[in-house]
Amino acid sequence: MFGNHQQKQAEEALDQLTYFNNLLKQAIGEPDIYAVANDKIADFGLAGVSRMIVNRFEGQLNTGKMMRVLLQKVYNAGVLVLNDCSVNQLKPEGSNVQLITSHGDLKATKVILATNAFASQLYPELEVIPGRGQMLVTKPIANLKLNGTYHFNEGYYYFRNIDDRVLFGGGRNINFKAEESYDFGNTESVKQQLVTYLNKMILPNQHVEIDYWWSGIMGFGEDINPIVKQIQPNVFCAVRCNGMGVAMGSLVGENVAELTLSY
Template identity: 45%
Template structure:
């Protein structure tokens, strides 16, 4: 494709800031840039028809880490690092709610509940024994003790009689959230150009040349916010793509389940939405295959999701599946997001570690701050 004079002049000349990726991080970054530099020329590039990756494909959990996830993180992170991680997630959700409003994102606070397999009493007891310690560790973040023990009031099968509940976890409508972010950027005269895939970014000393599939242009600063796809542009970044498979049922009559639910150290998760069950996870069944940037489903994971749906989540029922999809997350050896300046003109905000809903608005703001 060759650009016309009009196309180049209108969109691709004298660009101050180019954001690559129109997900949660990218749009928050662009909006913060507009707030800070009201007269700048800002451009957001997106390779897909809609935001790719996980921003419009996640489960809509406003979560900060179930008790088993926090215990697992303490094996690879210091206590201070874990507290900082949870703090960032908490701050990110509060920032998102303040920016868009609870009504615009469909935010509801019903708590996040971790379920434990009936046959693994030792693991449940280990987590139960850790409640006081982790409450003490995380109370400064939330202002009170986040974890409480609650009864299995929703009738799930094959699990312990009690959940360990995080009182401050909520849920939101991913589509509403992204629509609100897009509208906020458009209202701030930030164009979002879809169907433009960036192949390379070349530092020039006075800016950067952005090479797309069809044309090139220059930008004073470039912000990479492509998360799980980041290694295409950031070759040496410690990021691994991680596919997450999801299904959703047809509407279920008299569905009483409310809240977000996790089990198996967060590798499985489900919730209610529009009288349906949205259920995802199972990446731990086949880590290697799920280290991919290709969307799709696999038999081993989808079969397990259906089995758990019928025997654990809705015992005695066989709900019909309405849709299946997948999203691509960005993970790595550490869960701390990578927000850094890579050269004079190129910055990145990536590796959200499966917590993009919680972290995205904060990481986007931190990324924008690197424009200074």
């Protein structure tokens, strides 16, 4: 999605449609994955938007249901989940690994570190940079027109409908250094920008109330590929998903599991 002030970026993206469609056709065997969808701008009631490109294979995921199913799966497998238990240090101990935690010491034969940006707090050499993402969810909106998942400003902003509400987040690009933080929370500069876009572009001329604010910490690096490797004997990692953890998390998890079982 491109704003009225992004004519050059829109033209550059349109020039690449054929290239990316051919590239993805080789990967998944389907043609014309990306297409121009300017007619949807008015259909969805957006303002200040000049061009829109649709990816017909992009879908929506209910992350709450995803996590419930994941937890149920691990419970059924007999896995113990310990919440609110910070791991402060990992120490090799013979053929085992000792975990120094906020609730006492634990021992494991093998450890997979899958805490993304927080992995650098234990192993700085991984060079995973934290990036805080700030989000809002509106109160229910009558006759909401939006349907789908949207990205704009080079992907630094993202919104979607969820039931009869709008979920909207982003703004990390306002001040990259300030958002390189391990601290959860919201900043006024990002909140103001999100509210401005919400009221002027996504839901113009509507009275919209915000129900929830929250934040999450992502893990970034100069290389777009995630880090899946052995860090030290019996300790492995699957980190640095570059803001795409939901999309690639299952494959990254499978890769690190296979790597761990090979040792």
